Amino acid sequence: MxxxxxxxxxxxxxxxxxxxxxxxxxxxxxVASDDEVAALRAAGAVVHILPSMVDPKKTDQVELALQAAARDGDPVWLERGTAATPPAAPAVAHEPGDNTSAEEHEALHHRLARTAGAVARAALRGLSPGGRQPMTVPYLGFGNAGKLWVKGRVLDESIFREQAGDDSRWSNLMALYQRLESDEVAGARVRAHFQGQSHETVTDRGGYFSFEIVPTQPVPGGWQTVELELPDSRGEDGQPVRTKAEAMVPAPTARFGIISDIDDTVLWTNVTNKLNMALMLARSNAHTRKPFKGVGAFYRALRHGAGGNEDNPVFYVSSSPWHLFGPLVEFLRLQGIPVGPLLLRELGVREVFKLTSHGNHKLEKIELILSYYPDMQFVLIGDSGEQDPEIYTEVVRRHPKQVKVIYIRDVNPDPARIEALDKLIAEVSATGTQLILAPDSVFAASHAAAEGLIHVDRLASVRSDKKEDDSVLPGA
Structure with a gap:
């Protein structure tokens, strides 16, 4: 390596x-003396002295050195310098559909999964700039009139930069690895201030914290601001490091809620193939990724409801790690898809690309949402690629009165999968709820209009949205 x-x-x-x-x-x-180089070679290392000095602060020089080091196709581990250089990033990655052999794809999968391995962490441990202040990364919370749920993470670096539509694949790769290799701060005290009250907690081993805030007065509908601070960390002004978290409370006009998967439902991620998902994330960003056809218009129609101004809340439950919270929110905003609380998965980087089951995670997060709104019905949206139909059917078993309808985007033509879905459709139908297997957003929107979930006039915008996407996306 x-x-x-x-x-x-x-x-x-x-x-x-x-x-x-x-x-x-x-x-x-x-960098190394002749004796040190000789000792390394005697110990079995292959040592190459670069032909000319590479300035670690100059990206163009670093890129050329990486390309030279990666001529054999292996990933190259790069130390984190003082400039915006990528931490421990593979310099070469094959794309799906190329001529790479299955063995090479599998080897690359394992190399990507090792990005948080001991070798990378050891190489990066002592190289971060000193004196950085911890930063608080708040996620989008939610609540009701009587309590708010707020979550976030404390990291010891603030190296995340904004991405742009003309970023190269190399820049996207750097940004991805910066997020995945962010250093969490465990045991940090975090305070939350809301309605004149203060609440305190401590971050866990992953740097995560959460609050369930019971306010002194009923909370109105809309986005609420919770002040967060790190009492043990001081900024340049000598005051505790502060930030703000936003928590959504459904409007009184809301008639139902929407809970949607993201992976292969809103955004193509190929989550069933972790290697291809990794490559997609590495070669694109929120500006260049596209949603599935018609999704934006369909979700806006559900948000507005049949009345046109219902402001129905939208929640997103995904198997993606919290590391990708920022890019996912940016993606929703750029694509005009209603932004709502995202409930993602707590993963160490070592686990991000592992082929593990995420069903329990999604079910737990949906249970959390439903517990805050026991009197609200929900539309559940997912795809047939992984376990969404099984998870949503289990939700119906546990909360039959809280599920209004289930829309599953049909992405798996395997006969065995279709047979399994037919059984789930029959089981759900027996409870009075419908599980609709939809080929696209237009089909789902047509059914939603017939059921009185969206205004019929919105169908034209969903069709138009789908046609516009047809010009830039392959058939889905």
Whole structure:
């Protein structure tokens, strides 16, 4: 596995934490002495001294060095320098549909899954700029008139930059790895202030915290602001580090709620293939990804409801990790899809691309949402690719009166899968609820209009939205 080492501190970290036998080290001139290089080679390492000095602060020089180090197709681990360089990023990644063999795809899958492995962490541990203040990353919360749920994470770095539509795949890859390799702060005290009350908690091992706030006065509908602070961390002004969290309370006009999956329902992620999902995330961003055809108009129609101004709340439950919260919210906003609370998955980076079942996570999050709104009915939206139909059927079993209708986007033509779905449709129908297997958003919207969930006039906008997407997306 090649290492690109540009500084003395990077050399010291790599040598002290990486076994020499088999390691390929590409080292800046002057970083290591001749004796040190000879000792590494005697221990079995393959040492290459770069032909010219590479400035770790100049991205173009770093990219060229990475390309040279990656000529054999392996990923190259890059130390984190003082400039906006990517932490531990693979320099080469094959795309789905190329001529790469299955064995090479599988090898790449394992290499991507190792991004948070001990080797990468060791190489990065001592190289981050010192003196950084912890940052609080608040997520979108929700609640009712009597309580609010607020969640966030405390990290010890603020290196996330805004992405743009003309970003290169390399820039997208850097941004992805920066998010996945962000350093959490465990045991940090966090205070929340709302309606004159203060609440305090401590972050867990992953740096996460959450509050269930019971206010002194009923909370009106709309987005509520909760002040967050880190009492033990001071900013440049000498005051505790502060930020704001937003929590949504449904409007009094809301007639029902919407709970939607994201992966392969709103946004194509190919979540059933973790390798292809990783490559998609690495080569695109919120500006360049596109939603499934007609999704934006359909979700806006559900938000407005049959009355046109119902302001029905939308929640998103996904197996994606919290690391991707920012890009997902940005994606929703850029695509004109109603923004609502996202309930994602707490994962270490080591687990992000593992082929694990996420059904329990989604069911738990849906249960949490329903517990806040026991008198509200919900429209559940997902796809047939993974476990959404089974999860939603279980929700119907537990809460038959709270599910209005289930829309499942049909993405799996396998006869065995279709037979399993037919059984679920029959089971759900026996409770008085419908599970609709829809080929696209127009079909689902037509059914929703017939059921009085959206205004019939909205069908034209869903069809138009789908036609516009047809010009930029492959058939779905």
């Amino acid at each position: 090649p290492f690109l080492i540009l500084t003395r501190s990077g050399f010291d970290d790599a040598v002290s934490n990486v076994g020499a036998p088999g390691a390929a080290l590409h080292i800046n001139p002057g």
